[in-house]
Amino acid sequence: MADDATIMEPGNDEAPEARPARRRWLKWLLRALALILVPLLLGAAFLSTPLGKRFVADQIAQISPASGLRFTIGRIEGDLLHRAVLRDVRVLDPQGEFLSIPEATVDWRPLAWLWSGLDIRELTARRARLDRLPELLPGDPDAPVLPSFDIRMDRLEIDNLTLAEGVAGKTAQRVDVTSKIDIRSGRTLVEALGRFGPEDSIALTIDA
Numbered sequence: 001m002a003d004d005a006t007i008m009e010p011g012n013d014e015a016p017e018a019r020p021a022r023r024r025w026l027k028w029l030l031r032a033l034a035l036i037l038v039p040l041l042l043g044a045a046f047l048s049t050p051l052g053k054r055f056v057a058d059q060i061a062q063i064s065p066a067s068g069l070r071f072t073i074g075r076i077e078g079d080l081l082h083r084a085v086l087r088d089v090r091v092l093d094p095q096g097e098f099l100s101i102p103e104a105t106v107d108w109r110p111l112a113w114l115w116s117g118l119d120i121r122e123l124t125a126r127r128a129r130l131d132r133l134p135e136l137l138p139g140d141p142d143a144p145v146l147p148s149f150d151i152r153m154d155r156l157e158i159d160n161l162t163l164a165e166g167v168a169g170k171t172a173q174r175v176d177v178t179s180k181i182d183i184r185s186g187r188t189l190v191e192a193l194g195r196f197g198p199e200d201s202i203a204l205t206i207d208a
Contacts, residue, residue: 047080056080067136068094083107093134101128117150117184124157131164146183153181158194173197179204
């Protein structure tokens, strides 16, 4: 005998009145994802254009930390969200420029910042020149030595760095270094190998 109970379709335990509610929640979820993803996609598309790269370089030049250290970039090539080449990089302190880097390659994963900190697969500086040691403004003596976020740098390479006369001796010196850095949960691991001048070698391991 039939009663007033809802008749279910064979193989389907879901009540008919639950389906519209589920569809509404699905639509709201898709709209929320679109509101999040569309700006990200548009931002990524903008950063891939010459105008977007120029915008990033200008923003970097405007950063003014308390130490007085500043950076300028002449031109950015490649993919800012993956692997990019920075041309004509200059580093300045309150007295002016002290380090110039004609070419620097950065291979990183910026989205990894959301769950694992700064993730750099390669950072290579080629044919740089250090004219003098920087003179930075004094900072907070109680400030922590290590950053509050983790840093992974698989390969940090200094290829043909020239130390000007007076920086490390009476004559100019060439430095080549390849290193690996891992800063995680207050622990610093550094491994580095390289050469200093025509005769000296560098072998460094830090676990602190």
